[in-house]
Amino acid sequence: MKKIFLLRRPFLLNGLFLAIALLLSLAIGAVVIPPAELLQALVGGTLPATSATIIYEVRLPHTLLVALTGAALAGSGAAYQGLFRNPLADPYLIGVASGAGLGAVLVMAQSWPSTALGFYAIPAAAFLGALLAVGVVLAIARVGKTIPVTTLLLAGVAVSSFATALSSFLMLYSENELRRALTWLLGGATLSGWQPVIAALPYVVIGLGVLLVSGHQLNVLQLGEEQAQQLGLPVERIKLGLIAAASLAAAAAVAFSGMIGFIGLIVPHALRLVWGGDYRRLLPLCVLGGATALLLADLLARSVFAPQVLPVGILTALAGVPFFLWLLRRAKAAWTW
Amino acid sequence: MKPRLFSILLFISVFLAACASPTAQPTLPAPAVSESQVTPTSTQPAPEFPLTITDGLQRTLTFEAPAQRIISLAPSNTEILFALGAGEQLVGRDVLSDFPPEAQGVADIGDTFIGLNTELIISLEPDLVLAAEITPVEQVAQLEQLGVNVFWLANPSDFEGLYANLAIVGQLTGRSTEAASLVAVLEERVAAVDNALLAKTNTPAVFYELDASEPAAPWTSGAGTFIDLLIARAGGRNAAEGIQGAFAQMSIEELLVQDPDVILLGDAAYGITVESVGQRAGWGDLAAVQSGSVYPFDDNLISRPGPRLVDALEELARLLHPDLFE
Numbered sequence: 001m002k003k004i005f006l007l008r009r010p011f012l013l014n015g016l017f018l019a020i021a022l023l024l025s026l027a028i029g030a031v032v033i034p035p036a037e038l039l040q041a042l043v044g045g046t047l048p049a050t051s052a053t054i055i056y057e058v059r060l061p062h063t064l065l066v067a068l069t070g071a072a073l074a075g076s077g078a079a080y081q082g083l084f085r086n087p088l089a090d091p092y093l094i095g096v097a098s099g100a101g102l103g104a105v106l107v108m109a110q111s112w113p114s115t116a117l118g119f120y121a122i123p124a125a126a127f128l129g130a131l132l133a134v135g136v137v138l139a140i141a142r143v144g145k146t147i148p149v150t151t152l153l154l155a156g157v158a159v160s161s162f163a164t165a166l167s168s169f170l171m172l173y174s175e176n177e178l179r180r181a182l183t184w185l186l187g188g189a190t191l192s193g194w195q196p197v198i199a200a201l202p203y204v205v206i207g208l209g210v211l212l213v214s215g216h217q218l219n220v221l222q223l224g225e226e227q228a229q230q231l232g233l234p235v236e237r238i239k240l241g242l243i244a245a246a247s248l249a250a251a252a253a254v255a256f257s258g259m260i261g262f263i264g265l266i267v268p269h270a271l272r273l274v275w276g277g278d279y280r281r282l283l284p285l286c287v288l289g290g291a292t293a294l295l296l297a298d299l300l301a302r303s304v305f306a307p308q309v310l311p312v313g314i315l316t317a318l319a320g321v322p323f324f325l326w327l328l329r330r331a332k333a334a335w336t337w
Numbered sequence: 338m339k340p341r342l343f344s345i346l347l348f349i350s351v352f353l354a355a356c357a358s359p360t361a362q363p364t365l366p367a368p369a370v371s372e373s374q375v376t377p378t379s380t381q382p383a384p385e386f387p388l389t390i391t392d393g394l395q396r397t398l399t400f401e402a403p404a405q406r407i408i409s410l411a412p413s414n415t416e417i418l419f420a421l422g423a424g425e426q427l428v429g430r431d432v433l434s435d436f437p438p439e440a441q442g443v444a445d446i447g448d449t450f451i452g453l454n455t456e457l458i459i460s461l462e463p464d465l466v467l468a469a470e471i472t473p474v475e476q477v478a479q480l481e482q483l484g485v486n487v488f489w490l491a492n493p494s495d496f497e498g499l500y501a502n503l504a505i506v507g508q509l510t511g512r513s514t515e516a517a518s519l520v521a522v523l524e525e526r527v528a529a530v531d532n533a534l535l536a537k538t539n540t541p542a543v544f545y546e547l548d549a550s551e552p553a554a555p556w557t558s559g560a561g562t563f564i565d566l567l568i569a570r571a572g573g574r575n576a577a578e579g580i581q582g583a584f585a586q587m588s589i590e591e592l593l594v595q596d597p598d599v600i601l602l603g604d605a606a607y608g609i610t611v612e613s614v615g616q617r618a619g620w621g622d623l624a625a626v627q628s629g630s631v632y633p634f635d636d637n638l639i640s641r642p643g644p645r646l647v648d649a650l651e652e653l654a655r656l657l658h659p660d661l662f663e
Contacts, residue, residue: 029456030454030457030460031456031457031459031460050459050460050462053484054456054459054460057459057482057483058455058456058483059456122475173582183450183451183452192455193479193482195482306454307445307447307454307457308445308451308452308454309447309448309451309452311452
């Protein structure tokens with residue numbers, strides 16, 4: 001009975017999961033913080049200086065950055081899947097990841113023992129690279145006033161391949177930075193402190209905000225672009241707006257957390273399998289579920305080989321894919337899309 | 338409509354919660370400093386304190402007393418600290434710091450490349466984090482924001498640079514005397530090698546193999562690197578001196594043209610044996626392989642810019658000129 005009750009209230013259930021994941025992420029880490037101190041931290045009591053620094057300056061910002069990243073990736077993944085009516089679409093489809101990677105590697109390939117290279121150089125370059133790549137893809141794919149989906153996908157794949165090749169070349173010849181670049185590409189919110197959270201927040205909030213109010217338009221788009229046009233939907237404008245919003249959120253996520261795969265693919269599909277494909281419901285669920293999933297993956301990444309930290313992108317695939325396959329197998333009906 | 342509104346509210350509230358810890362941000366406690374004063378100091382504060390010193394990132398830092406709770410972020414730094422007798426002052430080290438063996442008993446704080454464990458670093462309450470050139474500047478900035486003293490030790494480019502680094506670490510740890518005597522010993526050992534090599538009659542060409550998982554195009558180290566410098570100082574000539582870069586690829590064709598007198602296997606630690614080299618396609622024709630002048634070499638001696646660079650020099654000189662070193 002209880003199970004059914006919760007299943008019929010997906011927002012309550014997913015909100016609950018997210019709350020638990022947030023708490024776990026705050027509570028568990030390489031350093032054991034006594035539960036009493038944690039409780040005090042939650043109600044705003046005073047703590048020993050070291051515990052306070054660890055909770056407020058290390059774990060809390062890290063937790064929030066991971067949650068933001070997960071939400072951005074799953075939200076934009078669902079939007080892209082709806083927009084392109086393609087189950088294989090993910091947040092990186094039209095150049096975000098490869099553009100960000102190229103930007104980051106370009107900065108890393110410089111000889112960086114210089115004071116000029118600040119805290120933000122890599123995330124800023126990645127963010128600009130991502131937006132630039134998407135911009136180039138859109139400019140190429142534009143035919144008159146429309147952006148045909150097929151052209152868009154092909155341009156996306158081509159630009160991505162080009163940027164990836166360039167990054168590989170740079171990585172191979174950047175010597176010492178090879179491992180660092182590789183680690184960045186595998187993903188993981190290694191930057192700590194409040195600055196990355198504050199820097200990523202506006203882009204993720206704006207991007208996801210636009211997506212969250214576009215559920216109805218995405219639903220109509222599922223009928224096909226011509227149908228949607230006939231129903232009076234300004235299809236091209238909506239497409240452009242959604243691409244911009246999803247890319248903005250994904251670019252901010254990639255810039256600060258590196259390339260984390262599968263969250264943008266698996267979370268929307270898993271939620272779709274359980275609660276159906278109504279985008280008015282699916283998009284907000286993806287925001288909650290994406291944050292939860294990445295928080296749990298990050299928790300595993302931090303604990304399995306503690307004190308070593310695994311790149312979380314490896315874990316999202318290793319842990320996420322079997323779970324998703326199990327879900328796929330369990331959904332006995334044929335895959336309806 | 339209702340679920341959408343609810344979700345947006347929930348979404349907003351999560352982010353409000355995120356922003357609603359304004360007390361957290363300005364609180365940048367420096368627990369490391371206050372705690373360290375409680376720790377009994379084993380060395381008397383030298384007259385040079387308070388010490389104002391500039392690190393490799395041109396940051397000017399001031400230390401009130403010799404560091405007593407040190408975290409090393411690189412194997413080279415760990416080796417320097419132990420060589421100066423400051424091993425007792427080490428409370429944390431990166432995962433790759435495996436020498437001397439005592440270092441492995443010190444708390445592991447993660448991998449520089451994959452990610453250092455920031456909360457472990459904070460919990461150890463260090464009064465000095467000794468970073469190296471492999472430490473990303475962002476990592477330095479983050480630790481600095483958390484109120485940790487970070488000193489970024491630049492890589493030396495010659496033995497003089499190594500001695501200067503030893504002196505710096507000596508100053509930071511209140512072990513300047515130990516640093517001075519260590520430098521004197523090292524200088525003597527280098528001079529001994531130089532002297533012995535005065536009698537050398539040949540300058541063998543050396544191929545230093547970093548990686549040959551692709552035998553047709555092995556990786557080596559080019560001109561201007563520490564490997565290049567050490568080979569020259571040990572009375573040899575780097576076969577890759579015409580190539581640039583610390584990781585440079587040389588084709589087997591070029592290698593056959595160069596036909597080095599000696600091949601050093603810097604990748605011996607990864608299971609590459611002298612026998613396996615002869616079995617690689619084309620390598621059997623090399624003079625070094627035919628004359629049996631292929632030797633395994635401990636790459637850690639050369640790749641870590643610490644006091645063991647002098648061990649590397651002695652070892653190299655012995656391999657290249659066995660007759661001069663009995």
